[in-house]
Amino acid sequence: MRTTARVVVIGGGVVGVSTLYHLAKKGWSDVVLVERKELTSGSTWHAAGLLPLFNMSYSVGQLHRYSVSFYGGLEAETGQPVGFKQVSNIRLARTRDRWDEFMYYKGVADTLGVKVNVLTPAEVKAIWPLCETDGLLGAIQHPEDGYIQPADLTQALAKGARAMGAEINRYTTVTSIERTASGEWLVRTDKGDIICEHIVSATGNFARKTGAMLGLDVPVIPVEHQYIVTEPHPSVQARQRDGLPEMGVLREADSSWYLREENGGFILGPYEHGAPACYVEGPDAQSEYELFQEDLDRLAPHIDAAIARVPAFGQVGIKKVYNGAIAYTPDGSPIVGPAWDVPNVWLNEGHSFGVTAAGGAGWQLAEWIVDGEPTVDMMGVDPRRFGPYATRGYLKAKNEEAYANVFTPHYPDEERAAARPLKTAPCYGRMKDLGAVFGSVYGWERPNWFAPKGYGIDVASIDKPDVLTNENHPPADRDGKVKEIWSFRRSNYFEHVGNEIRNVTEGVGLQDMSPFAKAIVDGPGARDWLELIFANKIPKTQGRIALCHLLSKNGGVRAEFTVFEQSPGRFYLVSAGALERHDHDTLRKLLPKDGSVSFRSITQAWGVLVLAGPRSRDVLQKLTDTDLSNAAFPWLSGKKISVGHATAYALRVNFIGELGFELHHPIEMQNAIFDLLMNAGAEFGIRPFGIRAMLSMAVEKSYRLVGRELSIEYSPLESGLHRFVHLNKGEFIGRDALVRWQERGFQNRFVTMEVDGVSDVDARGSEAILKDGKLVGRCTNGAYGWRLGKSLALGMVRPDLGEIGSELDISILGKPYRARVVEESPFDSANARLRA
Ligand SMILES: Cc1cc2nc3c(=O)[nH]c(=O)nc-3n(C[C@H](O)[C@H](O)[C@H](O)COP(=O)(O)OP(=O)(O)OC[C@H]3O[C@@H](n4cnc5c(N)ncnc54)[C@H](O)[C@@H]3O)c2cc1C
Numbered sequence: 001m002r003t004t005a006r007v008v009v010i011g012g013g014v015v016g017v018s019t020l021y022h023l024a025k026k027g028w029s030d031v032v033l034v035e036r037k038e039l040t041s042g043s044t045w046h047a048a049g050l051l052p053l054f055n056m057s058y059s060v061g062q063l064h065r066y067s068v069s070f071y072g073g074l075e076a077e078t079g080q081p082v083g084f085k086q087v088s089n090i091r092l093a094r095t096r097d098r099w100d101e102f103m104y105y106k107g108v109a110d111t112l113g114v115k116v117n118v119l120t121p122a123e124v125k126a127i128w129p130l131c132e133t134d135g136l137l138g139a140i141q142h143p144e145d146g147y148i149q150p151a152d153l154t155q156a157l158a159k160g161a162r163a164m165g166a167e168i169n170r171y172t173t174v175t176s177i178e179r180t181a182s183g184e185w186l187v188r189t190d191k192g193d194i195i196c197e198h199i200v201s202a203t204g205n206f207a208r209k210t211g212a213m214l215g216l217d218v219p220v221i222p223v224e225h226q227y228i229v230t231e232p233h234p235s236v237q238a239r240q241r242d243g244l245p246e247m248g249v250l251r252e253a254d255s256s257w258y259l260r261e262e263n264g265g266f267i268l269g270p271y272e273h274g275a276p277a278c279y280v281e282g283p284d285a286q287s288e289y290e291l292f293q294e295d296l297d298r299l300a301p302h303i304d305a306a307i308a309r310v311p312a313f314g315q316v317g318i319k320k321v322y323n324g325a326i327a328y329t330p331d332g333s334p335i336v337g338p339a340w341d342v343p344n345v346w347l348n349e350g351h352s353f354g355v356t357a358a359g360g361a362g363w364q365l366a367e368w369i370v371d372g373e374p375t376v377d378m379m380g381v382d383p384r385r386f387g388p389y390a391t392r393g394y395l396k397a398k399n400e401e402a403y404a405n406v407f408t409p410h411y412p413d414e415e416r417a418a419a420r421p422l423k424t425a426p427c428y429g430r431m432k433d434l435g436a437v438f439g440s441v442y443g444w445e446r447p448n449w450f451a452p453k454g455y456g457i458d459v460a461s462i463d464k465p466d467v468l469t470n471e472n473h474p475p476a477d478r479d480g481k482v483k484e485i486w487s488f489r490r491s492n493y494f495e496h497v498g499n500e501i502r503n504v505t506e507g508v509g510l511q512d513m514s515p516f517a518k519a520i521v522d523g524p525g526a527r528d529w530l531e532l533i534f535a536n537k538i539p540k541t542q543g544r545i546a547l548c549h550l551l552s553k554n555g556g557v558r559a560e561f562t563v564f565e566q567s568p569g570r571f572y573l574v575s576a577g578a579l580e581r582h583d584h585d586t587l588r589k590l591l592p593k594d595g596s597v598s599f600r601s602i603t604q605a606w607g608v609l610v611l612a613g614p615r616s617r618d619v620l621q622k623l624t625d626t627d628l629s630n631a632a633f634p635w636l637s638g639k640k641i642s643v644g645h646a647t648a649y650a651l652r653v654n655f656i657g658e659l660g661f662e663l664h665h666p667i668e669m670q671n672a673i674f675d676l677l678m679n680a681g682a683e684f685g686i687r688p689f690g691i692r693a694m695l696s697m698a699v700e701k702s703y704r705l706v707g708r709e710l711s712i713e714y715s716p717l718e719s720g721l722h723r724f725v726h727l728n729k730g731e732f733i734g735r736d737a738l739v740r741w742q743e744r745g746f747q748n749r750f751v752t753m754e755v756d757g758v759s760d761v762d763a764r765g766s767e768a769i770l771k772d773g774k775l776v777g778r779c780t781n782g783a784y785g786w787r788l789g790k791s792l793a794l795g796m797v798r799p800d801l802g803e804i805g806s807e808l809d810i811s812i813l814g815k816p817y818r819a820r821v822v823e824e825s826p827f828d829s830a831n832a833r834l835r836a
């Protein structure tokens with residue numbers, strides 16, 4: 001065994017071996033993998049080997065797409081058969097919501113370049129004659145989907161990796177990890193030590209144990225998952241004898257199961273409610289090829305539903321039930337990318353579709369490690385999308401919930417209930433009393449919208465008793481009522497959000513934005529360091545506020561911060577609450593080594609109340625002796641002010657495009673400030689507003705968001721951030737790459753579009769944008785703009801189609817709508833209201 005290596009990959013399942021393979025393929029042959037037992041002896045050996053391309057996440061969709069195409073060529077490359085059968089995958093729809101989901105997904109697939117066919121029930125019957133089609137609305141089919149033999153795939157990857165110089169050590173267990181004085185990693189194993197530069201943790205069900213060796217609380221806890229293998233069925237055998245093609249993987253999402261042919265019989269895999277978390281403390285030291293006791297009772301409703309759909313399944317005996325551990329994270333997507341707090345540690349963990357994702361995850365992680373940057377926007381799988389709140393109790397509840405929801409419709413506005421409330425701002429109770437319907441982000445409760453007093457919808461009127469995946473609303477209150485129905489279309493809260501917007505636009509509104517990520521940067525080198533990392537100039541005048549972007553090494557956008565110099569040399573940075581760990585970890589890792597700059601996260605200590613609307617100045621002026629007039633306190637500036645007997649930094653910025661003040665205050669003063677504002681605002685009709693109102697207004701202002709139109713895949717100049725990027729200010733991260741990118745020419749242009757003819761649905765992001773039937777871009781966001789009375793969409797399109805007046809089509813839930821490019825910030829494009 002080598003005693004030094006550039007990278008040590010821990011874990012010889014499909015994910016670890018794929019990472020090793022891709023590192024070697026990128027030219028790093030000095031790489032070593034250690035596996036405590038035999039390769040594939042973890043979860044990989046018992047996987048059903050399905051390769052579902054279907055995924056709502058852009059990042060995961062990209063990884064899956066790569067895998068399927070890469071696996072197709074692996075046998076030819078390595079000479080090792082992988083048992084890849086491209087039999088296609090058919091997903092059945094029984095409800096209108098499901099159909100909406102499929103049509104929404106088709107947009108995601110079209111923009112990713114994943115082939116999807118739409119089938120009628122009769123076409124399903126032609127492909128799957130053993131499937132009953134009554135009650136079906138139709139289906140979607142992935143013709144390139146199928147399944148593979150996971151163990152063979154892993155062996156092929158291992159063979160390929162070895163051929164490129166990588167070393168694999170089986171029966172070698174990592175026992176501890178230390179950091180050397182010279183900044184390398186010392187990986188201790190029961191067969192000797194290895195000194196290395198990078199560590200990749202790909203340890204499946206052991207993720208938390210491996211994390212503990214590094215001081216990391218890794219947000220992965222597995223859940224039990226079962227599938228049933230049956231005896232052969234004469235009809236399937238007859239088809240095989242007749243040389244008919246395999247029928248494909250059949251998925252009835254509304255009953256939460258998949259079914260495919262296996263050795264003349266079937267495999268049925270349900271995703272049921274009540275599957276327990278397992279290996280909470282990690283598997284024990286001897287664990288190898290481990291399965292749990294089967295529990296068919298739990299699967300009974302799904303088995304019944306499968307028999308109703310495919311009666312042949314009920315006519316054969318069960319040969320074997322596999323009940324194994326499947327790794328989960330709270331949102332069901334894996335964690336692929338850098339660990340937080342420690343340098344050169346990479347996580348490729350939490351894979352619940354690891355056979356499918358392994359190829360893509362190995363590919364992107366290798367790029368990240370070798371080149372310092374992935375090429376795909378990996379925000380959807382970045383390990384730092386979860387924070388320190390994601391500890392054991394939270395993970396058990398959330399991961400079981402994620403498992404139970406694999407097949408429920410993934411409504412864009414769903415707010416799952418488990419492990420809530422967890423993090424609440426002090427004004428939570430007050431907001432609740434005012435009718436807040438909360439959503440959750442990064443563990444925080446945030447008001448999404450406000451329901452009128454006594455408002456509720458009878459659950460019995462919206463439930464769909466004939467399907468098993470019924471979750472289109474939160475759990476009912478004690479009176480059997482719910483406040484909202486989740487949907488791909490405008491839903492019950494639409495008008496109420498409109499009322500909130502009207503109140504803000506005509507008077508004044510109050511919003512809780514306490515989850516914002518907040519940090520203080522100071523020290524003698526603070527200003528120079530910020531200049532060196534951000535594309536914008538740091539304002540020379542103290543109190544001026546700048547929007548600053550951290551670019552990736554390749555010139556894309558990695559993060560966005562509001563920067564405000566509170567006092568000379570002391571900078572306050574604000575960014576999206578959901579990205580706290582990502583943003584703060586990224587900045588911390590960029591700090592100069594000489595200690596000249598200090599970085600402190602103060603998210604929990606500071607709250608934020610946003611007071612906005614044309615009467616906001618009148619309200620606040622009643623409470624402060626600071627002159628709030630435009631001359632004394634202009635837009636894009638901030639001051640420390642008193643608010644009654646409390647204190648706050650007031651920043652004249654907001655995300656809705658109205659006159660307003662963000663009041664950043666010591667968290668313990670929040671309720672005092674809240675009450676002062678509500679009392680002072682009563683005469684102006686102050687009312688709270690929520691995230692959904694804010695997002696609609698933000699679209700009217702063409703405001704960009706990280707993870708949508710801001711991404712490492714788009715240069716800031718494609719995203720229209722010209723006024724925030726100063727290529728001639730001197731060196732900053734990503735500058736040179738951006739200049740080269742500009743010389744090569746851009747592929748995309750950010751546009752704002754008005755959408756014609758919609759009645760009950762707006763673009764949301766991920767829809768395909770077409771010109772003369774050809775794909776020319778993708779939507780990144782969209783909403784009904786209440787102030788304009790128009791349906792709007794934001795998107796990235798081919799640059800020549802981005803001129804004002806350009807006519808395009810947007811496919812929303814499968815139907816094309818005419819869209820026209822309009823000027824940026826169609827509501828108050830001169831920002832007169834913000835500057836008022
Ligand atoms: C019943 C079932 C069916 C499934 N079906 C599918 C499917 O159809 N399609 C699909 O895509 N996915 C499926 N999955 C999920 C899939 O099995 C996993 O996502 C995938 O195998 C994960 O691979 P991995 O490499 O991350 O983990 P594992 O295969 O568990 O590999 C991790 C390895 O790390 C090793 N290790 C841990 N700690 C150490 C240490 N300290 N030192 C050295 N080595 C260590 C372990 O021994 C283990 O071999 C299924 C899962 C289950 C349970």
